[in-house]
Every structure is written in structure tokens, then in C-alpha cells.
Amino acid sequence: MRASPARRTEVLGVPLTCFPSHEDAAAAIVRRIREHKKTFCIAINPEKVCLARKDRPFGDLVRRGHVHICDGMGAALAVRLIQGWRIPRITGVGLFLQLVATAEQEGLKIYLLGAKPQINEKACAVLREQHPNLLIAGRHHGYFEDASAVVEHINDTGADMLFAALGSPRQERWLDEHLDAIQAPFCMGVGGSFDVLAGHVKRAPEFFQRTGTEFLYRLLREPWRWRRQSVLLAFGLKVLVNAFATRGPKALVSSRLIRKVYTHAERESSVGRK
Numbered sequence: 001m002r003a004s005p006a007r008r009t010e011v012l013g014v015p016l017t018c019f020p021s022h023e024d025a026a027a028a029i030v031r032r033i034r035e036h037k038k039t040f041c042i043a044i045n046p047e048k049v050c051l052a053r054k055d056r057p058f059g060d061l062v063r064r065g066h067v068h069i070c071d072g073m074g075a076a077l078a079v080r081l082i083q084g085w086r087i088p089r090i091t092g093v094g095l096f097l098q099l100v101a102t103a104e105q106e107g108l109k110i111y112l113l114g115a116k117p118q119i120n121e122k123a124c125a126v127l128r129e130q131h132p133n134l135l136i137a138g139r140h141h142g143y144f145e146d147a148s149a150v151v152e153h154i155n156d157t158g159a160d161m162l163f164a165a166l167g168s169p170r171q172e173r174w175l176d177e178h179l180d181a182i183q184a185p186f187c188m189g190v191g192g193s194f195d196v197l198a199g200h201v202k203r204a205p206e207f208f209q210r211t212g213t214e215f216l217y218r219l220l221r222e223p224w225r226w227r228r229q230s231v232l233l234a235f236g237l238k239v240l241v242n243a244f245a246t247r248g249p250k251a252l253v254s255s256r257l258i259r260k261v262y263t264h265a266e267r268e269s270s271v272g273r274k
């Protein structure tokens with residue numbers, strides 16, 4: 001498996017690793033695992049960028065991560081405005097499913113930590129059915145008291161990839177706190193992915209996924225989350241200010257639009273010259 005190179009950048013001081021596709025991200029991660037490089041992968045979205053700016057220890061934690069995927073549409077748009085790069089979103093749940101498929105092909109062992117006991121069990125059963133050769137080294141629900149016993153269990157299984165579905169930012173804090181003790185070379189927080197796999201929570205319909213507006217769908221289904229999502233507005237404003245300061249007015253007009261206007265003007269003037 002070869003990976004196309006990833007570009008690194010920052011959004012409001014938070015690092016981002018821009019991969020061309022989910023497959024490239026998975027290939028880069030597998031290469032790091034094979035090279036025995038410890039890899040803490042964090043999915044970056046506007047909520048996490050805002051929290052990292054507001055809460056210094058969380059910001060430091062995020063910067064300690066090794067791979068920062070562009071999970072949110074807001075983060076992808078921010079890169080487009082600030083850097084002028086068009087990059088795809090690499091969603092947390094999408095990368096998780098891609099890594100599971102890659103783990104099956106490459107014979108890597110996975111560990112599923114988190115969610116309610118029945119959900120964790122069901123998510124494993126679904127993965128076993130979808131990937132008959134997948135090596136699930138172990139699993140544990142996410143409602144435990146003794147963290148060191150869980151870390152010991154993860155280490156005993158010899159897992160290569162640890163997926164923690166404990167909700168955000170809890171999972172990132174937990175992984176960061178235990179990173180040195182965890183022997184699995186790769187770990188990543190996957191939020192509510194086990195609930196989706198187990199069929200307990202529905203993924204947003206295709207339209208919302210395609211347009212990167214899952215947050216709107218989630219807001220409609222779970223309106224009590226409005227406070228969590230109200231940070232999006234503050235994020236948008238800060239990105240606009242930052243983009244304007246870095247690239248001037250052209251940051252706010254898409255390059256395609258500039259090209260269209262330019263080509264149109266060229267055509268008009270050549271018609272006028274005839």
C-alpha cells in the first residue's frame with residue numbers, strides 16, 4: 001500500500017494533516033505502525049479547534065498528537081480560505097472503517113474500547129460479519145472505573161490499533177493520559193462510531209454527508225446540542241479574519257470565481273478588438 005504525501009498546515013494554531021483520501025490516510029498510518037512509530041490520531045473539527053484555543057491543556061494535548069485529520073467541513077473550508085488549498089474531509093468514522101478494512105488486509109490486530117456494553121458487543125459482531133478475517137484482539141465497554149486494568153488488558157492482547165469511542169473530548173484526554181502506558185502503536189478517538197456501527201444511532205442521510213452538513217442533521221435530531229455547536233459561529237468569524245489578514249480580499253473570493261471573471265473579461269476584450 002503506497003500513500004500519497006500529506007501536507008501539513010494549521011487552522012487557528014491547531015495542526016492539520018491534509019490527506020488526499022481516506023485510503024492515503026490509512027496507508028500512511030499503517031506505514032507508521034510498521035515503522036514502530038507511536039501514532040496518536042486526532043480528528044479535528046471546529047469544536048475541537050475552539051476548545052483547543054480556550055482550554056490551554058487541551059490545546060497542548062492536541063499539539064502532542066501525531067496525525068490530525070480534517071474531520072469537519074468547517075476545518076476544510078478554513079484551510080481553503082486561509083491557505084487557498086482545496087482539501088477533502090477525512091471523517092473520523094470514515095477513517096475508522098477504512099482502517100478496519102486495511103487491518104483485515106494487513107493482518108493487524110484491533111481493539112475496540114468504549115460505548116455501552118451491548119453496543120460494544122454488537123459493534124464487534126457487525127465488524128466480524130463484515131470482515132471475516134479481521135483480527136479483533138479485544139474489546140471493552142466505556143463505563144469502567146479502573147483505567148489501569150483496561151490499559152493492562154489492551155496491552156495483554158497485543159493490539160496494533162486502539163479505537164476509543166468514549167465521546168469527545170473525553171477520549172482524547174483519556175488516550176493522552178495513558179499514551180505512554182498503552183503499547184498499541186496506533187490509537188484514535190472515534191466518538192459515537194460504535195453506536196453507528198451497532199445501528200443504535202443512524203448516520204446522517206447521504207445528502208448531509210455529501211454536503212458536509214452532518215452537524216445540521218445532528219442539531220435537528222438533538223437540539224440540546226445547540227450550545228456545543230454555537231461555537232461554529234465564533235470559529236467562522238475568526239477564520240474569516242485570519243484568512244483576510246493572511247491572503248487579503250482574494251481569500252474571500254473563490255479562485256474558481258476569480259478565474260471565471262478573468263476569462264470572461266479576456267473574452268469580452270478580444271471580441272471588442274475584432
Ligand code: UDP
Pocket residue numbers: 114115116141142143165166167168169190191192193194195
Ligand atoms: N461513552 C463511553 N463512556 C463514557 C461516556 C460516553 O463509552 O463514560 C460513549 C457513549 O456510550 C457513546 C460515545 O461515548 O458511545 C459518545 O458518543 P457521542 O456521540 O456523544 O460522541 P461525539 O461523537 O459527540 O464525540
